[in-house]
Amino acid sequence: MPIRIPKGAFSLMQVLALAGLMASVARAQQSETPGVTDDVVKIGISGPLTGPVAAIGAIADGVRTKVDAVNAGGGVKMGDGKTRRIELLVEDDGLDPQRTLTNVRKLVEREEVFAVLATAGTPNNQAIGRYITQREVPNLFMYSGVHELAGPEWEIGLVPSFTTEAAVFARYLVETKPQAKIALLYLNTETGQIFRKALEDAVSMSNIQIAAAQPVTSADPTVETQLSTLKASGADTLVVITGPKQGAEAVRFAAESGWKPTTLVSNIAASVASLKPAGLENAKGVITSQYLKQVNATAPGDDPGVTRYVADHQAAKARYSLDDALGQVGYATGDALVRVLQSMKAPTREALMETVRNLNGVELDLLLPGITLNTKSAEDVYPIESLQLFQFDGSAYQPLGKMISFEGRTPSH
The missing domain is CATH 3.40.50.2300 (Response regulator)
Structure with missing residues (x-):
């Protein structure tokens, strides 16, 4: 005897089947993204x-x-x-x-x-x-x-961006040392090359000149040769964008060689912990940029x-x-x-x-007051575009001037 399916039952079965299919698809879609489970x-x-x-x-x-x-x-x-x-x-x-x-x-x-x-x-x-x-x-x-x-x-x-830091350093020098002669110690990677180009662009309309520039690599056992060359250039300002170890070596050399230039160090290498190998007394006066609170x-x-x-x-x-x-x-x-x-x-x-x-x-x-993360799809890819200059007093960093913002206008590479 044939089985009769009551009127309307088939559509109910379809709904149940569709619901099961949708649940399976949802589970499959979730599993298609690796690295995420329910917990x-x-x-x-x-x-x-x-x-x-x-x-x-x-x-x-x-x-x-x-x-x-x-x-x-x-x-x-x-x-x-x-x-x-x-x-x-x-x-x-x-x-x-x-x-x-x-x-x-x-x-x-x-x-x-x-x-x-x-x-x-x-x-x-x-x-x-x-x-x-x-x-x-x-x-x-x-x-x-x-x-x-x-x-x-x-x-x-x-x-x-390193272009922002370079622009902030340049603005400080234009305002406080408009005839500065810069000696630049920089990483011989795109990092350092971009910073160097950005610094050159930022001082191009001023009386500041880059008297000498010396590249380094992270594998260099010492950077004393480069620093000796920079000192011999007659520069009165040293700008450093290297790793922490080489940054500390540059700070020590500048102090102990009798050179004593105005020294600006990228925040990559300027933390108090990074400066300790240089001797904190030698680091007195070092200027850096920062976007994080200074933790004493x-x-x-x-x-x-x-x-x-x-x-x-x-x-x-x-x-x-x-x-x-x-x-x-x-x-x-x-x-x-x-x-x-x-x-x-x-x-x-x-x-x-x-x-x-x-x-x-x-x-x-840990972001400094007034700094927040902001991006805008296809227009602004830089979450942080403001920096505050600080100067080391021998034991801690103290604010130097006002915060400088490039929000929405970070200099291009």
Whole structure:
């Protein structure tokens, strides 16, 4: 006897089948984004934990300091309403671009991270640009002042452009030392070359001249030969854009050789922790630019953001010193990651990039008052475009003049 299906039952079956299909599709779509489950989001970092520029490894440790605190509080509640623990995977590349590429391949293909974060070094970010574009993996908040690299659709920086720092240094000299003769010690990478070109452009309409310029590499065991050449040029102003070790060597040389020029050091190498090898007395008078609050390890004060940072640093038993600016950059980077995860509309890589391309007044615990993260898709790729000059008094940095903003008008490369 044939089975009769009551009228209307077939449409109900169709609805149920469609609902099941839609649920399956939703689960499949979620599984198509690696590194995200209902309770974990995986983030990868490749950075120099060893080698001649191992000091930059404090950035990864700073990220972990923030992430540990967030995880201890239960995780981060993301934009889809689910709370997830951040799983951080860190690989050592010694600042070797080829090792960076190898590490990122491992993180993406074997570990299946959701995004890579805080990749240090301009050549290193250049090395992975094509790969992250092909794999459509976010390279988030790079530690490079060169923002336009090889994977523009899938990368974004955090720290101010080197062109901004060069312009700020130039403005200070034009206003305070209009006849300055500059000796420039710079990294022989795109980082240093861009800074040099930006500095030349910024002083081109003034009476300031660049009397001499000497390149260095991170592998140079010493930069004394370059510094001797710069001193012999007769320059009365030294501008340094190198790693921390070479920056400290330059500061010591300038003081102990009897040269004693006005010395401006890029924030890459100017933290109190970085200056200690030079002898803090030798560093007295050094000028730098900064976008982060100055954390005094002995008297941190009562700023709420700094208070949280100090507590998180202690709880994490961080390996970098409290006043290490590179560790603080890492902490701020971790903070920025958390704010983005909280804001993104869906747990996908596309939603992540949409969010970081449209930041609006995002506050971080360690950013100086008045500085927030702002970007605008296709128009403004620079999250931070303001800097404050500081001068070292022998024990701490003191503000020098007013904050200088290039918001929406960062000088092009």
